[in-house]
Amino acid sequence: MAMISPSRRVRRTPFSDGNEAAGVKAYTVYNRMLLPTVFRSVEEDYRHLKEAVQVWDVACERQVELRGPDAGRLMQMLTPRDLRSMLPGQCYYVPIVDETGGMLNDPVAVKLAEDRWWISIADSDLLYWVKGLAYGFRLDVLVDEPDVSPLAVQGPKADDLMARVFGDQVRDIRFFRYKMLDFQGRSLAVARSGYSRQGGFEIYVEGGDIGMPLWNALMEAGKDLDVHAGCPNLIERIEGGLLSYGNDMTDNNTPHECGLGKFCNTQTAIGCVGRDALLRVAQEGPIRQIRAIEIHGDRVPLCDRPWPLMAGDKQVGQVTSAAWSPDFGTNVAIGMVRMTHWDEGTDLDVVLPDDVRAAQVWETFWV
Amino acid sequence: MAMISPSRRVRRTPFSDGNEAAGVKAYTVYNRMLLPTVFRSVEEDYRHLKEAVQVWDVACERQVELRGPDAGRLMQMLTPRDLRSMLPGQCYYVPIVDETGGMLNDPVAVKLAEDRWWISIADSDLLYWVKGLAYGFRLDVLVDEPDVSPLAVQGPKADDLMARVFGDQVRDIRFFRYKMLDFQGRSLAVARSGYSRQGGFEIYVEGGDIGMPLWNALMEAGKDLDVHAGCPNLIERIEGGLLSYGNDMTDNNTPHECGLGKFCNTQTAIGCVGRDALLRVAQEGPIRQIRAIEIHGDRVPLCDRPWPLMAGDKQVGQVTSAAWSPDFGTNVAIGMVRMTHWDEGTDLDVVLPDDVRAAQVWETFWV
Numbered sequence: 001m002a003m004i005s006p007s008r009r010v011r012r013t014p015f016s017d018g019n020e021a022a023g024v025k026a027y028t029v030y031n032r033m034l035l036p037t038v039f040r041s042v043e044e045d046y047r048h049l050k051e052a053v054q055v056w057d058v059a060c061e062r063q064v065e066l067r068g069p070d071a072g073r074l075m076q077m078l079t080p081r082d083l084r085s086m087l088p089g090q091c092y093y094v095p096i097v098d099e100t101g102g103m104l105n106d107p108v109a110v111k112l113a114e115d116r117w118w119i120s121i122a123d124s125d126l127l128y129w130v131k132g133l134a135y136g137f138r139l140d141v142l143v144d145e146p147d148v149s150p151l152a153v154q155g156p157k158a159d160d161l162m163a164r165v166f167g168d169q170v171r172d173i174r175f176f177r178y179k180m181l182d183f184q185g186r187s188l189a190v191a192r193s194g195y196s197r198q199g200g201f202e203i204y205v206e207g208g209d210i211g212m213p214l215w216n217a218l219m220e221a222g223k224d225l226d227v228h229a230g231c232p233n234l235i236e237r238i239e240g241g242l243l244s245y246g247n248d249m250t251d252n253n254t255p256h257e258c259g260l261g262k263f264c265n266t267q268t269a270i271g272c273v274g275r276d277a278l279l280r281v282a283q284e285g286p287i288r289q290i291r292a293i294e295i296h297g298d299r300v301p302l303c304d305r306p307w308p309l310m311a312g313d314k315q316v317g318q319v320t321s322a323a324w325s326p327d328f329g330t331n332v333a334i335g336m337v338r339m340t341h342w343d344e345g346t347d348l349d350v351v352l353p354d355d356v357r358a359a360q361v362w363e364t365f366w367v
Numbered sequence: 368m369a370m371i372s373p374s375r376r377v378r379r380t381p382f383s384d385g386n387e388a389a390g391v392k393a394y395t396v397y398n399r400m401l402l403p404t405v406f407r408s409v410e411e412d413y414r415h416l417k418e419a420v421q422v423w424d425v426a427c428e429r430q431v432e433l434r435g436p437d438a439g440r441l442m443q444m445l446t447p448r449d450l451r452s453m454l455p456g457q458c459y460y461v462p463i464v465d466e467t468g469g470m471l472n473d474p475v476a477v478k479l480a481e482d483r484w485w486i487s488i489a490d491s492d493l494l495y496w497v498k499g500l501a502y503g504f505r506l507d508v509l510v511d512e513p514d515v516s517p518l519a520v521q522g523p524k525a526d527d528l529m530a531r532v533f534g535d536q537v538r539d540i541r542f543f544r545y546k547m548l549d550f551q552g553r554s555l556a557v558a559r560s561g562y563s564r565q566g567g568f569e570i571y572v573e574g575g576d577i578g579m580p581l582w583n584a585l586m587e588a589g590k591d592l593d594v595h596a597g598c599p600n601l602i603e604r605i606e607g608g609l610l611s612y613g614n615d616m617t618d619n620n621t622p623h624e625c626g627l628g629k630f631c632n633t634q635t636a637i638g639c640v641g642r643d644a645l646l647r648v649a650q651e652g653p654i655r656q657i658r659a660i661e662i663h664g665d666r667v668p669l670c671d672r673p674w675p676l677m678a679g680d681k682q683v684g685q686v687t688s689a690a691w692s693p694d695f696g697t698n699v700a701i702g703m704v705r706m707t708h709w710d711e712g713t714d715l716d717v718v719l720p721d722d723v724r725a726a727q728v729w730e731t732f733w734v
Binding site for chain 2: 001002003004005006007008009010012024025026027028029030032037038098099104123124125126127128129130131132133135136137244245246247273302303304305306320321
């Protein structure tokens with residue numbers, strides 16, 4: 001692996017000092033911001049995430065704020081998920097599509113009030129698309145990136161740790177709901193959500209100045225819970241089937257191809273700019289779709305480019321995320337497969353840069 | 368420095384195999400794509416760039432293609448530079464602004480035909496803004512990212528090297544003009560441009576499959592010219608006053624603040640979405656502006672966050688790029704300074720993470 005060159009353009013976060021003190025070994029760049037990827041080792045971090053509790057700097061989940069009388073209308077233009085019944089206090093996972101139904105992002109929308117939303121984005125400058133639409137349609141809405149940096153607390157001991165800092169009321173927060181809770185005199189949105197299957201919270205830290213005080217408070221309160229700095233874990237997210245925008249899907253894919261059809265209420269999401277295109281897809285179904293892929297044999301290398309999935313001489317899909325799973329004793333992977341070969345148990349070959357391996361298609365992920 | 372984690376999301380380029388064979392030591396991420404930053408060392412690469420010729424993988428300068436009857440109208444909506452007299456065969460450096468006059472990108476626009484343009488972008492997903500505008504205004508234009516990856520050839524021997532691969536006609540290409548030239552049966556746009564002050568070309572490689580054949584042809588043809596893989600060089604670009612979007616300017620800045628007022632024909636750029644906002648700025652002038660900053664004393668560290676520029680206790684600006692210049696024997700830097708302190712020779716202090724240094728403001732850059 002090569003080094004990463006520091007520059008202002010690849011932005012530090014309010015928690016970067018904390019990551020460095022905890023000995024971060026590697027980064028990726030996500031929304032033009034540093035995102036840690038390794039502290040001890042990917043496998044040690046994985047084991048610890050499943051057994052204890054970690055604090056994750058996910059400030060790179062930048063927010064797009066919509067504020068004003070047309071905020072709700074604009075929010076519905078962005079997604080085929082029907083938002084009419086959504087209430088303040090709720091978070092929705094929302095595929096975002098362009099006018100062709102291509103995925104532009106797969107963020108979590110946070111409804112703060114009828115006229116105020118945050119969109120907690122995956123890795124693409126969604127702000128630009130939203131600004132373009134707002135300007136083009138002359139909507140009465142302010143669109144910008146506020147000073148809000150999510151900090152995740154993930155792992156089986158997350159409730160215990162969070163209760164020590166925010167009080168026992170965190171235990172009552174339901175999945176994909178948030179409460180406004182106090183920290184050092186500031187009211188912060190604390191949601192039960194996060195990019196792992198181990199349970200936990202995301203704190204929307206409004207104001208970079210309280211980033212390190214909160215980080216330190218969590219680290220201090222969790223000493224006997226074996227709290228450690230962590231980050232989204234490649235192995236754990238693949239086992240759990242958590243997709244990564246830019247890895248497992250791009251703007252070439254519809255939500256239905258990504259297995260996100262359940263988040264598309266195409267009939268009723270009136271106003272969504274991609275609705276016309278998706279009505280067709282919703283009726284006919286996609287011709288390729290995300291699947292769990294097991295890759296047999298020894299540990300595979302890191303997947304830094306699509307690996308073709310072959311049925312004999314014919315390419316029928318590709319793998320875009322892969323890792324050795326210690327808990328399942330096999331290579332777990334995420335791929336997109338044509339309908340001709342996507343059935344449970346189908347045997348395929350996967351072409352690695354220096355190797356060809358036997359692989360199998362599964363309809364459900366490991367966790 | 369930490370490592371960079373490979374993933375598909377951080378895209379490889381058609382030239383990545385070439386970079387690896389040449390021993391790339393560090394990367395940054397630019398438009399969600401790998402961009403090399405160091406081969407031998409930043410200082411060795413700098414010396415070599417000024418004396419010989421380098422081949423740079425700048426595939427991360429992704430293209431936004433506009434095609435269709437409204438392509439020209441849309442292009443003018445994006446920028447306050449008057450494009451009416453621009454002809455096919457020309458390249459224009461164009462500030463791109465939103466409706467408030469804030470910079471969204473500072474690309475090079477390439478006019479291929481009256482109804483077809485490429486925008487060779489700096490580090491922001493300009494595609495999303497352009498798509499949003501095109502959709503919002505219901506323009507008759509196709510907007511997408513084509514399979515085009517720029518490869519730069521930079522340095523004093525660039526003409527000689529390019530002539531060996533594309534023929535002597537490259538010598539006649541004027542600055543910021545391009546010619547369509549043949550390589551292995553493909554017609555490629557070859558422009559006299561690039562992100563250095565050493566002269567050279569950018570080849571718009573259309574079709575990733577000919578990336579490595581072209582790379583190898585240049586390396587082979589240039590052996591006796593001491594050709595080497597290279598990349599935009601931090602020291603050289605600061606000496607030359609070449610700004611970096613995301614480092615030296617963001618969407619908080621107007622073009623005038625960035626010293627790009629000469630590219631703003633705000634009176635005549637009818638249709639530019641930021642025109643109203645910029646008319647005011649053009650009249651009154653900016654209250655802060657980019658300046659060359661000399662930082663005295665020993666070699667400064669890498670600038671990975673804004674360094675405050677102080678006049679006594681008062682912050683009057685910030686430094687956003689800095690490096691030790693072997694040729695000038697001082698630390699060269701780029702900063703933004705308030706008009707009260709931007710005059711030639713003004714003495715200021717610059718606050719580094721672990722140090723405070725004397726600094727001086729200059730109106731012109733070193734090269």
